[in-house]
Amino acid sequence: MKIVSMDTFLxxxxxxxxxxxxxxxxxxxxxxxxEGRAETVRAAVAELSDYLIGEDPLRIEHHWQVLTKGGFYRGGPVLSSAVAGIDQALWDIAGKTYGRPVHALLGGHVRDRVRMYAWIGGDRPADVAALAREQIDAGFTAVKMNGSGELTHIDTPRRTGEVVERVAAVRDAIGPDNDLVVDFHGRVSTAMARRLLPLLEPYLPLFIEEAVLPEHTAHLAALAAATAIPLAAGERLYSRGDFRTLLASGAAVAQPDVSHAGGISEVRRIAAMAESHDVSMAPHCPLGPIALAASLQLAFAIPNFLIQEQSVGIHYNIGNDVLDYLVDPAPLRFRHGHAELGNAPGLGIEVDEQAVLRAAEVGHRWRNPIWHHADGSLAEW
Structure with a gap:
């Protein structure tokens, strides 16, 4: 069997x-x-296709090694994301070739269902308590919220209190039998994290995500030692090498993204590294149906899995949503806040090719927002 074509669709x-x-x-x-650099990744995929067309798609590991190490320059989000999508597609082909789901090819499932969480609020969260209650009533047992909008390096007592009040309101709305995740989204400096974490401890978040920016991972160990809240990070890391420092930092939860961190092949290896550090996995996935399906195949197969992000109905999905590109959305519909084990081959979904072709005629030029502080300086989004 040989690869004959590789086509991308915005x-x-x-x-x-x-x-x-x-x-x-x-x-x-x-x-x-x-996200926000789709055309750049598209160009990288086209460059990598020069090697792959004519090759046997079942040599997944060999191709991963060539694609990531065959060029003199390595790593980074663009190359790693291009390789990630290719890797997903090759695993999908392998599963369809052998008539088995990818999780079976990874050693078989270790769980029968995967716990999911639902997003509430947006980039500037409001009315989060009511939104949280809606998701719990819909069957989810965990919700995630952005902790704040933009914050200055050391913000005011009022802004600090607003973060705490929102978290407290959500905890009150969902009760002690459900979980709450708070995403700092890199908007919080190390100094503000030191201020906020003790104040949030009474509300027992499942974890705090991106308590510091990736470039400040060296500060994470001190934060972890100073709080009882589990700290999570990793959505902006792209390889095992990137995760080496994080896993030794006292982080409790690793969050690689199967569409950014080298695909199924690399995220499976990151999970094994994390397990050896007693770190659980909560993979990042605010993306589309293929990324979610790939994430679930991993979630069924890795023993140190904690919970899975998903983006059905997320605030970014305006006009089109995750299930719109599937022939049958059933594999990505959740029961009681969980995805059920499936045995369909490959990634376990059937992409609606005609829907993809129609949507690609429209395309997109999505860019993430650019935020500024009151003084005109750039704020972290």
Missing amino acids: VPPRWLFLRVRTDEGITGWGEPVV
């Missing part, structure tokens, strides 16, 4: 899909994208 609201076709009629799908 589809709303902000995704890039990859279709890999073979000479035996088996098609694999992947989702290689950096």
Whole structure:
């Protein structure tokens, strides 16, 4: 079997899909994208296709090694995301070739269902208590919220109190039997994290996400030692090498993204590294249906899995949503806040190719917002 074509499709609201076709009629799908840099990743996929077309798609590990190490310059979000989408598509082809789901090819499932969480609020969260209660009533047992909008390096007591009040309101709305995740989104300096974490401890978050920016991971150990709240990070890390420092820092939860951190192949290895550090996995996935399907295949197969992000109905998905590009959305519908184990081959979903082609005629040029502080300086989004 040989790869005969690799085509990419920019589809709303902000995704890039990859279709890999073979000479035996088996098609694999992947989702290689950096949000806001989709065209750049698309160009990287096209460059990598020069090597892959004509190759046997089942040599997944060999191709991963060539794609990540065959060029003199390595790593970074664009290359790693391009490789990630290709890797997903090759695993999809492998599963369809052997008639088995990817989780079976990874050693078999270790759980029968995967716990999911639902997003509440947006970039500037408001009315989060009511939104949280809606998601609990819909069957979810965990919700995630942004902790704040933009914050200055050391913000005022009022702004600090607003963060705490929102978290307190959500905890009150969902009760002690459900979980709350707070995402600092890199908007909080190390100094503000030191101020906020003790104040949030009474509300027992499942974890705090991105308590510091990735470039300040060296500060994470001191924060972890000073709080009882589990700290999570990793959505902006792209390889095992990137995670080496994080896993030794006292982080409790690793969050690699299967569309950014080298795909199924690399995230499986990151999970094994995390397990050796007693760190659990809560993979990042605010993306489309292919990335979510790939994430779930991993979640069924890795023993140190904690909870899975998903973006059905997330505030970014304006006009098109996760299930719009599937022939049958059932594999990505959740029961009682969980995804159920499936046995469909490959990634376990059937992409609606006609829907993809129609959407690609519209395309997108999504860019993340650029925020500023009151003094005109750049604020972290």
